[in-house]
Amino acid sequence: MERRAFALAAAAALLAPAVPARAESYPSRPVRLIVPYPPGGGTDTVARTVFEHVSGLLGQPFVVENKAGAGATIGLGDLARSRPDGYTVGVGGSSDPLLPLLYDKLSFNPVSDLAFVATLATVPIVLVAGPSLPAKNLQELLAIGRARRAQPISYASPGAASPHHLAGIYFGQMAGIPLVHVPYKGTAQATTDLIGGHVPLAVLGLPSALTFEREGKLRILGVASAQRSALAPEVPTISEAGVPGFSAGYWFHATVRTGTPQPIIARLREAVIKALRTPAVAESLLKGGFEPVTLSPAEAEKALKEDTARWARVIRENHLRGS
Structure with a gap:
């Protein structure tokens, strides 16, 4: 399953339209920020809090588009169909890789079509x-x-x-x-x-x-x-x-379309990390009940694989479907 996902990701990168990889000129125009949930919810709050500051750091507005519905699959599907140029960014969560297990006939695969940028915050x-x-x-x-x-x-x-x-x-x-x-x-x-x-x-x-x-x-x-x-x-x-070893977490993260040049992803990640380490941003998140999280790509990948394996087993054993 993992080999197939990585193969699909590689194929998507090869077939994607060519885009400039010059990070120093990015962004030169406004960026779409897709939030796959309604305004006012946790994902929306975290996205607006963090990317308002990212906008100031990068000198361009990040325009929020709330594309809610079908368990986040509408908004994330839009992101998966966007150009891989860094001008469409999505805010999802650590449960995104589970969507193919919960919904039939998805138009995209969150594992192969979306590329990790940065963790944002967690909600205990x-x-x-x-x-x-x-x-x-x-x-x-x-x-x-x-x-x-x-x-x-x-x-x-x-x-x-x-x-x-x-x-x-x-x-x-x-x-x-x-x-x-x-x-x-x-x-x-x-x-x-x-x-x-x-x-x-x-x-x-x-x-x-x-x-x-x-x-x-x-x-x-x-x-x-x-x-x-x-x-x-x-x-x-x-x-x-009383239940030794029990752990169940959830975090929000930013992603882009697979195939987005690594220098652009790195520039975005650097801006997000700077934003999260800004006292005003961290204080605002904590006041709203969110804890800032700055995992490295390797740390996030490891945690995501472990969580996905655990919850996939729970989903399959209990025959769960998305609502």
Whole structure:
């Protein structure tokens, strides 16, 4: 599978229209910035925060186009059909390589048609208990789950086949407790029903859960990342709280069409990294609940391969489809 993906990427690069590789003159005109989700969401917020500063560094506007729908495949498909000249940039996430497993007859392959530019930020995923679940911490949840194996605990997520849904399945498998997924159309609806007691448990993004946790309306049982989050260092990781080795993360990254000259990709990457290391940008992201991430291409490739292999197995074993 990997050999085929790399072969397709090489073929796309050879067949792509020739474009100048002179990075010193790039960009000489405005750049399209495709966000494959609606305005105001997490991807949109991260994209606008980072690329507003990138625009200042490179001297050209990055014009945001929100092309939402079909699990990001509409916007990313547009990016995959663009000229490989650096004048169309997309902001997606670490779950993009899973799209061919979730959607039939895609017009593009995110592995072979899109080239990595830079990581932008991560959103910690958390396990959250509502008022209808009598568990003050993860150990109590595990005890409840293992005591009532014939009665699975329902958990909400922002959507079917979302990173949160996959993390919930993975958590149930590693923890050895039966869970039943309840998909919602977005975080707001899932959170409302969790607070209202209609569903006892949820897997959400940390920013959306943190405010309600601090108001005493919800209880965050653990963060799914390998390390504690800088946004809430008092919250233990799920691994340290009772499920050793558990980790489930999600990050946003910038990509371009495969075949874009490496000097242009490098210039873009350098500008993104400078933006993320700017105190005002980092502070703005953290205030919105996002943690800046500056992985090298090699680090990102390794992490992406590991995550893709893990979640692909979860998708196949549970026969999941995109909504």
